Amino acid sequence: MSESPFLDVKDLKIHFSTDDGVVKSVDGLSFSLERGKTLGIVGESGSGKSVTSLGILGLHRGKSANVSGEIWLDGEDLVTASQEHVRRLRGRKMAMIFQDPLSSMHPFYSVGDQIIEAYRIHHKVSKSVARKHAIDMLGRVGIPEPKRRVDSYPHEFSGGMRQRAMIAMALSCDPELLIADEPTTALDVTVQAQILDLMRDLQREFNSALIIITHDLGVVAELSNDILVMYAGKCIEYGSAEDIFYRPEHPYTWGLLGSMPRLDREPTERLLPVKGTPPSLINVPSGCAFHPRCPYSDQTDGQSKAEIPALINTDPGHLVRCHLSRTQRRTLWENEVKPVLETQ
């Protein structure tokens, strides 16, 4: 028997009860990830990306949230673990980088004090040792003059520096799982490039498992080994970065690729958007949630509207959730979609 993966998420469901009905934000998500590897999760806003990441960190407990399924981290199921235990794992074993570093840093404490505080929760060291560590971490993420900047407050940093400080904080306890939710969405493109380089280098160095969540296909292509495409709370396609970019098989993935103007190709006359709008997660469309927007829903003998398609293996490690047959999908991609995407 082979060893179980470092992170193994099985049939994760996160539903919220609201006045308008039950919001099925995450609805049966499964994936796994090894140390040293990067998984990219892409999807449009509201597809359930952030709810997934907060769910893994155990931040949805109580109140209206209903979490089910399994989240195995290094052999422990976090869904059934005590809240206290999961809290202890946060920061030590797993950490998160958010889109907006300002909202996740305390405005009244210096950046250094926040790193020192986080470090000392998990490491029994003196304040001065922790301070040295904080300075070291700030230097590692490229903050200039870390000895001086360690005493700065978050508002004294620029957006890019804050995101670096946030990464320093997340990495200060050497987490084995790092989740970055839209880590560069708020940043300028030149700073985004610096941060993506930094995350790539640090991951190599720390050998952590990294989940990068974004709506930007360019960003996932930069970092990911594997990519999970989400639509309406479900995984609709999963594969290696090469699978998703060179041989995608799901009509929604095709739609995402066609919607995007690309700098690496000759300019096209026209973009090929997905028609319609993303679905409500309260009244999810019947059958395949993508069917109201899918140009091929009439090629499945009515199944698209009637039945939720299963996520099936189309190739080893490449999974697709669609009623079209494998032959249909590949023929459509080769003959209709790919030529238009590449030549127009």
Place this chain on the structure above:
Amino acid sequence: MTTSNEPLLSVQDLEKHFPVTKGLLKRQVGAVKAVDGISFDVFKGETLGLVGESGCGKSTTGRLVTRLLEPTGGKVVFEGRDITHMSQGKLRPLRRDMQMIFQDPFSSLNPRHTVGTIVGAPFHIQGVQTEHGVKKAVQDILQLVGLNPEHYNRYPHEFSGGQRQRIGIARTLALKPKLIIADEPVSALDVSIQAQVVNLLEDLQNELDLTYVVIAHDLSVVRHISDRVAVMYLGKIVEIADRKRLYSSPMHPYTNALLSAVPIPDPKARADGDRIRLTGDVPSPLNPPPACRFHTRCWKAQDICKTVEPPLEELASGHRVACHFPENAPEPAPKTAAATS
């Protein structure tokens, strides 16, 4: 693209310095040089893209040109008329011809007004008579931007982001403007919806013979939609050229760095080691670096860059650059090329 020689809009040495004040007496202690002497023309029927990183002065430029802000220097000429300091009363008829689309489709629509009221408002404000009544005119526009005419009595909150942006576009189209300044028209939208709105803007341009200035930070979107592109850095235009030249042989180091920083949606591109990486962030416009403002981040900077400001010069036909040591500069020497173009 039908372009005439007479520019529809001409901007000369345009400047906006916001005063920075301190204390109860509001003593001025400095100025944010948001826009600091920029010049460009926009010709009828074309799309000019304006790119640059956050805070470089793109939105301020849009607001100056449409006179939502008062310039502190320079000139704005629209259809041959100097409108730089024209009174609001005199501007009013011109407002029909020049419209602005804003980034945020959520906050730019009044939540208490129906779609009909919102899109119909310009008719009432300008006192425009319509052949079959305002309602019919509004419904025609709704149809034009891909909304259902039956949406007339609905409220903004009943619509998705993309639909709200369509409502915003419908409102600007009501009075058949000649020039539309679109400030980040798609950046708040999802990828699939972005593409719908980009296509809509292009269709409307062809159908209604519109001229656009599109402000955006997304270089891929700007390339897709523009005929010419201007790159801004800290309140200055550092490069302006037709899109083909700008994207295939960018001359300003900053433009090169910007293009190099765009993540490419192709896993193979990852291995590409010779990308330009800038260090640090954009400096504050309160205290921009002297001479060439880019010298604090530029890998080609020499002493002259810190003392002499490079002028925006035409180094190839229609390709203007402000740099002492441009990349991809055409041979023979730049000066000669400028003289012959």
